Amino acid sequence: xxIYKTPAEIEIMRQAAQVVSRTLGLVAEHMRPGVTPLExxxxxxxxxxxxxxxxxxxxxxxxxxxxxxxxxxxxxHGLPTxxxxxxxxxxxxxxxxxxKGYYGDHAYTFAVGNVAPEVxxxxxxxxxxxxxxxxxxxxxxxIEDIGYHIxxxxxxxxxxxxxxxxxxxxxKSLHEDPQVPNxxxxxxxxxxxxxxxxxxxxxxxxxxxxxxxxxxxxTIVTADGQPSAHFEHNVAxxxxxxxxxxxxxxxxxALAKQK
Ligand code: MG
Ligand code: MG
Numbered sequence: 326x327x328i329y330k331t332p333a334e335i336e337i338m339r340q341a342a343q344v345v346s347r348t349l350g351l352v353a354e355h356m357r358p359g360v361t362p363l364e365x366x367x368x369x370x371x372x373x374x375x376x377x378x379x380x381x382x383x384x385x386x387x388x389x390x391x392x393x394x395x396x397x398x399x400x401x402h403g404l405p406t407x408x409x410x411x412x413x414x415x416x417x418x419x420x421x422x423x424x425k426g427y428y429g430d431h432a433y434t435f436a437v438g439n440v441a442p443e444v445x446x447x448x449x450x451x452x453x454x455x456x457x458x459x460x461x462x463x464x465x466x467x468i469e470d471i472g473y474h475i476x477x478x479x480x481x482x483x484x485x486x487x488x489x490x491x492x493x494x495x496x497k498s499l500h501e502d503p504q505v506p507n508x509x510x511x512x513x514x515x516x517x518x519x520x521x522x523x524x525x526x527x528x529x530x531x532x533x534x535x536x537x538x539x540x541x542x543x544t545i546v547t548a549d550g551q552p553s554a555h556f557e558h559n560v561a562x563x564x565x566x567x568x569x570x571x572x573x574x575x576x577x578x579a580l581a582k583q584k
Contacts, residue, residue, distance in 0.1 A: 327494060327502045329520030334427065335561045335570070338496070338522055341429035342559040342570035344378045344422040349433055350575025352392070352420075356435045357583075358412045362394040362405035365418070373422045381421025381428050381499060388543075393419040400487060400528050400536050400545040400553040401432075412438035415448060417555040421499060428499045430524050431571040432557035435580075444552055447484065447531050451554035454478050454507070454527040458492075459558060462525070464565035466517045469509030475527050476508040485534030487553070490545065492526045495559055519562055522570075526557035 330338065348369050355365060370391040373380050380391040395403035395417040396410070403417070410416055419432035434448055457478050458471040476486050486508045494501030503515050507527045530536075532551035539546060547553050559570040 327515065327521065328496050329518060330496060330522050330561065331520065332563070334496070335520070335522065335563065337425050338427045338429070338559065338561065339570040341378065341422055341424035341427045342431065343429070343572070344373060344376045344424050345420045345429040345431050346572045347376070347575050348372050348420050348422065349418060349431070350579050352418050353435065353576040353579035356410070356416065356437060358438060359409050361407050361409050362392070362403075363407050365394065366390050366392045366405040369420060376422075376424070378422040378424040381423050381430060385499060391420065395419070395544070395553075395555065397552050398547045398550045400530070400547060401490060401555055403544045404541060410437055413440050415440055415444055415552055415554065419555065419557065426497055428495055428497070429559060429571065430495055430499060430557065431559055432526060432555050433573060433576055434554045434556060443531070446482070447529065447552060448554050450479065450482050450484065451527055451529040452556045454529060455525060455556040455558060458507070458525045458527065459560055459567050459569060462517060462521070462523070462560050462562060462567035464517055464519055464562055467512055468503050468505060468514030468517065470511060471525060472506040472509030473511045479527070479529045485530035485532055487528040487530060487534055487536055489536055490528055492524050492557070495522050495524045517562060519565065521562040522559070524557055524559050526555060528553060528555045
């Protein structure tokens with residue numbers, strides 16, 4: 326059952342999403358060769374708690390961390406380790422926070438130092454996929470219109486669209502109805518209505534769309550070992566149009582300062 330939100334709830338969800346946005350901005354400030362995922366995780370947890378929020382993933386489904394950090398061929402759900410990040414890595418950082426009872430949940434894939442041009446292209450296209458999906462999140466469209474446009478754009482570049490993991494409704498729970506696949510048929514699925522709040526999160530692989538889970542029972546990796554990218558925003562339907570509740574602005578400000 327889809328739980329449509331009131332304008333007042335959407336305003337709280339914006340604040341929850343913005344806690345995550347600022348946390349990812351802090352992560353961006355420290356994202357460089359030598360930093361360890363576990364250091365980033367501790368920083369993120371402290372920051373979220375300082376904002377009268379609580380980490381959204383920690384403890385949920387037994388998750389041991391505040392951030393999920395997925396490097397190179399890792400797609401999503403990577404657990405933070407002490408293995409330092411290296412020049413040329415791509416690093417997906419997914420973060421959740423609960424503020425006044427509502428979840429924010431979004432993600433960004435960082436290029437650390439100089440990455441190969443074909444890998445940078447994967448990042449650029451995945452991010453474009455995210456915004457193409459958001460554009461479709463208008464009242465009267467159908468849920469699969471989102472995935473259809475994401476899939477078309479990714480496959481045009483020869484990339485694999487992950488099928489086993491999908492976007493989702495968001496609210497007082499991290500995962501609400503509806504599921505929001507990154508693939509689909511035009512005009513299919515539930516009709517998009519006022520007050521819908523969803524996390525759109527294309528997971529796009531350079532090669533095969535097939536994925537596997539590591540023995541830690543968390544980390545999802547590409548079946549062929551090629552890199553994968555992941556970008557996520559939280560979106561509400563307000564006055565029939567998509568409103569992005571999260572922002573990459575804090576990340577981009579931090580990255581611009583490093584240049
Ligand atoms: Mg997420
Ligand atoms: Mg999500």
